[in-house]
Amino acid sequence: MHDIKAIRENPDAFDAALARRGLSGMSGEVLALDGSRRAKIGAAEDAKAEQNRASKEVGAAKAKGDEAEFERLRALVAEKKAEIARLTDEAKADDAKLTDMLARIPNLPADDVPHGADEADNVEIKRWGDVPSYDFAAKEHFELASVAASMDFATGAKISGARFVMLKGAVARIHRALSQFMLDTHVDENGLTEINTPVLVRDEAMYGTDKLPKFGDDSYQTTNGWWLIPTSEVPLTYSVAGETLDEAALPIRLTSHSLCFRSEAGSAGRDTSGMLRQHQFEKVEMVSITHPDASDDEQKRMLGCAEGILEKLGVPYRTVELCTGDIGFGARRTFDIEAWLPGQNAYREISSVSTTGAFQARRMNARFKPADGGKPQFVHTLNGSGLAVGRCLIAVLENGQQADGSVTLPAVLAPYLGGKLTLNVDGALTA
Known part of the structure; x- marks a missing residue:
């Protein structure tokens, strides 16, 4: 607002x-x-x-x-x-x-956001990791022999329709391991507080976090009026709605692993193969509530937290700053992290880290009392994926693929997989 x-x-x-x-x-x-x-x-x-x-x-x-x-x-x-x-x-x-x-008017971009018309004008600011080279033709995640039987799109479609998937066996376990690894890293190393949030929210929560009225068509609403969250940004950020916080309580740094739901309105024909773009997916979200003077530094800190997950997993990535023509409705500045997917021979978005300034806080009336006793001010809110679990699964599977269709998994997942870091062509995990 x-x-x-x-x-x-x-x-x-x-x-x-x-x-x-x-x-x-x-x-x-x-x-x-x-x-x-x-x-x-x-x-x-x-x-x-x-x-x-x-x-x-x-x-x-x-x-x-x-x-x-x-x-x-x-x-x-x-x-x-x-x-x-x-x-x-x-x-x-x-x-x-x-x-x-x-x-209905989008947030104003920060003065230092690069000018541009669309994603072609985004500015790459970092590249990490060596893009793998293979002596065989790299495959997409759903084509891998070790994965195909455990990533069941046919049953997902039978139950729910297009853009749903049933993960089975070892692939389901790897997916779960990734979310646990992300949460543990954010809590134990990055200092975030884990929250288990509702996935059904009221109109006010969607409105306060700028998802309504602009993005109503992109979300799902139940027959009795609740909204299925597009990301846990909504309940995490709205948790401070109507509050006047003490300045000493800032920053508030939160993380949550949740189901997310998006209708993907307007994305017909895009990424129809595999599980890159689903109606239901999981994400580990980061949200920070900060003092206005600290929000720009906080965005950089959150970006580092998200990048660190990929670095620990050994997934090559690049970070881009979105131009004025590509930043989201509520953002004043956004950095996207794009993971390398060998099967597509391309970098694809796996995280967006945005600062909204006071845009959301004004909508939901979230303030803080300055320590010097001055007039209450609006807090600044920030959000970022840390990371999208399904897309991270894709990146791990594709970057670890071997010539025979098996997958070598990142060492950091060993504690979550019983020390088994090879996904064999028969779909079983072995040491």
């Missing part, structure tokens, strides 16, 4: 920031509606003052026995009462329209 006061004070800067996103300026439309709302509030206040004066004069007219004046003043009081009600209702309607308008 945007600060209407900031738009009033510098509408040109607001429009210029939207232009960096490739959008037309909206300050004129916003301020016209804001002006209408404020004018009606002012008119209602003037009418109230007139009503109060007339009300006082009614008694005096009655005491004098001036019946004509008495009736005129009574009629004026009634007229002003009706006028106040009308103006108040109209101001409320304008306020609702203004709130909805502001809720």
Whole structure:
């Protein structure tokens, strides 16, 4: 949500920031509606003052026995009462329209975000690991002999439809091991607090974390109104909604492993093979609630946490900073981490780490009390994948593939797999 006061004070800067996103300026439309709302509030206040004066004069007219004046003043009081009600209702309607308008305008990019039109203009800032070379044709995850029987798309489709999968046996265990490894790393090494969150949330939680109204079509809603979370960013971030925190409590650093649900509206025909793009998937999420002065450094710290997971797994990756034309609706700056997938001969996104500034905090009224006793301020919120478990499974399987279709697994998973680090062509784990 945007600060209407900031738009009033510098509408040109607001429009210029939207232009960096490739959008037309909206300050004129916003301020016209804001002006209408404020004018009606002012008119209602003037009418109230007139009503109060007339009300006082009614008694005096009655005491004098001036019946004509008495009736005129009574009629004026009634007229002003009706006028106040009308103006108040109209101001409320304008306020609702203004709130909805502001809720649909994306966050403004940070000044240092690279300018660009789309993903082609994103800027690579880091590359880690050596891309593996093989003396055989690299396969995609679902083509590997050791994986194919345990990654059952046919049964998933029979049960739930397209873009669902049933993981079985050793592949299901590796998937579980990855999520446990991620959580343990974030808790034991990165200092995050593990949270087990609900996966059903109210409208307010989706709205407060900028998923509504913009992305309603991308999410699933139950018949009784709850929303299935697109990521645990929603419940983790919304946990501080309506709170006024002590500055000493910041930063709050949280992590959660959860099921995630996305309708993938608009992605028809994209990544239809394999489990790269599913309606139901699992993710280990990171969320930080910070002081505004610390949020940029916190984003870099979170990025390092996510990169560290891939480095421990030995998966080559590159990190890119998204340009103004590619950052998400609620983000003011985003870094994407893309893991190398040999089967596609390409880097594919496995994590996004974003700072929203006060954009979400303003929507959900999350503040902190400065230690010096100053006026409460909005916190800054950040979120990032640490990592998408299914995509990490794909990366581990493809990067560890061998000529015979078996897979050599990363050593860091040994404690979670009983020391068995080879996925044989028959789908069994062995030491």
